[in-house]
Amino acid sequence: MPLTTIEKVKSYLQIPQSNTNEDIFLQDIVDSVQEQIESHCKRKFDIDTYMETHQCKHKCFPKNTPLKEVKSIIRDDNTLESTDYKIRGNYIEFASDLKGYTIGGSVLYASDYVSEITITYTAGYDAIPKDLSMAATKLAVIEYKDSRENRIGIIQEREGDVQYTYADKSKNEVNMPSDIKKVLDKYVQVSL
Template sequence: MLTTLPNVKAWLNLTTSDSDELLTRLIVAASRFIESWCNRSFGVQEYTEHRNGTGSDMLMFGAWPVTAVTSITVNGRPIPAAADFDTPGYRFYDLSVVLQGYQFVRGRRNVTLTYTAGYAAIPPDLEQACIETVALRFKERDRIGHQSKSLAGETVTFFIGELSHSARAVLSQYKKVVPI
């Protein structure tokens, strides 16, 4: 999950456990929605990708941030980790892998990348976007289907949307937009 019940309750300024079950369900739903909207998972996990060789010495990983690379093969040939900047092999960064003395030879699904990627701790801005999404769903349950309400000569207009503007701005930075 992208946030915790105590963090959501603190944001909503709730001190009782009356809504804990509902909030927990909303946290699960919002976390899944955000991962779907961003087209990626955020927790740490292992990935194996079969990719097309590009003829270059660099490839972008399909998931990020990358924390470890288990293996890289090109045309069935294992590529070793480079001991330094002069030794042939691979070096990896959060988003990409670079080969020294090798290439990702052009071909169809001739490159296999096995690596670990994801966040051990969810970044605070991402967690806040989830908290705001949960809070939005929680607050709107009393006005489902209402876009505005008039009371004592004043009209209140409600936000209608899947994500708040601030959550959308944050999540756009994490969204996976390039297909692998």
């Protein structure tokens, strides 16, 4: 599922939808933005089935969220039954680990044993959150405008009849605007 679309980018730029002259270029930008965001967030957003191996103690945090379904969990070569774990939002807690609570409400576990977990699960968004979609659209618009208004890596200046052109090394890595980064940081996969 794309985070943004050509239609959304055109609408933001106020380009008529009937104008298809740059659709191929816009699609390249949309695809590039998707890859940038997935790389930044260290995750995918499509609903898909994933298989991962983790080193876990009492909880397992899959890379992709939101969790839809856990198909199987193998813990130290033993396949767990669905009664052996609970899905707690976007992580899995193992029911077999004995835990207790301190007077202050902290959780204590009987063991700190680290086990190898192989999890097969389905995760992803049914619909892309609006703030994430808007951030992707804005990032695509920035890339489009930059391609039209600036030649990335080039600075030009004019003194009278003389024009100077320089390579701008700082433009090689375009910084993500803080408002977009703030939204994307909410979706970064946290690993423990």
